[in-house]
Amino acid sequence: MLHRRSGIHGLHLSAISLSISSCAADPTTPTSMQTLLRHAADLGVSHFDITPSSGNPEGNAFATAQALPALLPRRETLAFSARIGLGSQPPGLPGFGSRKRLLSGLDSLLLHTGLDYLDLLYAHRYDAGTPLEETTGALASAVHQGKALYIGLSGYAPSMVRAALVHFRALGVPVASCQASYSLLDRWIEDGLLDILRRNGIGCVAAAPLAHGALTPSPLPPQQDAPPLPALSRIAADRGQNLAQLALSWVLRRPHITSALITATRPHHLTEARAALEQLTFTPAELADLDVCCPPPEQPPPHPAHTPPLSSPGYSAAP
Template sequence: MAEVEAQWMANPNRYDDETWNRCGNSGLMLPKITLGLWQNFGGVDVYETQRAMIRRAFDRGVFHFDLANNYGPPPGSAEENFGKVLSQDLGKHRDELIISTKAGYRMWPGPFGEWGSRKYLISSLDQSLKRMGLDYVDIFYSHRVDPNTPLAETMGALDQIVRSGKALYVGISSYSPEMTRKAHAILKDLGTPCVIHQPSYSMMNRWVEGGLLDTLSDLGMGCIAFSPLAQGLLTNKYLNGVPAESRAALEGSFQKGMLSDENLDRVRALNEIAKRRGQTLAQMAIAWVLRRPEITSALIGARHVQQLDNSLDALNNLEFSAEELAEIDKYAADGGLNLWQKSSDSNAPA
């Protein structure tokens, strides 16, 4: 007779440390570290490993899970797998969870399969809800600026989505400071606040320090930083070569040009600083992103439970001395990692 799996019970002490931040001036709270399902949660990956990571994250106080319509591969499969975990394990905790998804990149053929039209955004969210088995998401994002659709239409669609009850909050991702101000103003006039921005940010990709973080602070918006580990560059993974199963070897979103000798020299120097702090490089990289008061949450990925635990242990030491920050600044420079810069610089019609 096959063994019956014991029912999973969430850790009753998962909120004891109160490791969360307020998202700008809103009532939304986010854990200091969020689990993103961008990589390793698709249909080509091992489902039980995904399930174990999601349960472990929740047991350790992570109540925000970040998705997008195109996450996989194949596109849509990360939402399907997350919906399965919800039905099996986390569904009874739905009112504790913050679940986010996005739309902006290509999902289906034809002119309404990507970008920022009202038709695409609303259709995409309807599909996302169906894949996850949800009535609503907590946060819905415009994943990128559409250079051809009026920004007023894109933001109007976000307003409509909130008013329809399909999302509680809305945000934007990879918008420039100028476009962020315009988007915020349109939504404010409509009566639906833009509460959060999701940009890339790491020690090797500091573009948000060139005006975006100041803009978010001025507007009272929160900020969740994705790719704080620079897609694995800011870990011990590439210190001694390129592992066969790494993102760089597989040539997906990680481009081999990121592994320049200059970048690797910087990473090795940063690793020595982390060692002196008693942290792994990944832990220091996450803590460094969280040092900024504008950052509500650091959005991480993970390949397995041990990697997840290592990243979450960054919360054990979030303090930096002035001397440490000055030394980090010697090596924390642009490494050509911002693949989303074109989107943030786009100037959609008014």
């Protein structure tokens, strides 16, 4: 398994990551979760996301806890992450980016899963109803309390990432990672966000690299089986890959993408995903064909950064 450094930080994640909660919440999963997780760990997957699903976060956290014993003997070699914020707590609760919601949500997740700490805690989505300094301060508190080792942002627009970095620098707590949807069918992070992360030494975890199942070799409903999928399937076949492997190889071709976060219901899904790491090189012709099938966003003119590049990940670990 390929492991990559998260930006300039010492945190290294497996290039293929697995969302435990998504798998645990899927009633169609034919393989027991513990069997699936053992297989993932045996393949070298070392990063597991345990974000509670929306609607029933406590029940989902309990289902995740039931599967975790398969991984806990290897705890010191694994990284567990979670997103706290929009959709990770019962519907209707206001202030999802507030200190109250972030820290109580973290405490609830640790309580229900039995974990002592998270390796990586994300604030999920910018909350316009909460001051940004309150959200960043809550994440810093989680680090100072020893409940999270690293912090990150999830689903934040480039302008809000830049603004948040100002507060994090003042707090002495660096951002180690940003999580954002990224796939052949959703290339929005190429429109500014990747450049900000690269210049500031922040890693990037690509969520939904298979576009929520659209980029899989499984048969699709007729209304979804439309261009560019047939063309993508032909490119994949020419490379000796299936569609999902092509999608993962394409996302991970960028060295700055730390990891691709996937879901899986069968062990062979994970085996095929790892095989995609053997073909991360694309010819110029292949990339051109993929750009025709899935055009990149229009690039805006360069603009000056609002924050200076991060030169060191040092932070205060005061209690």
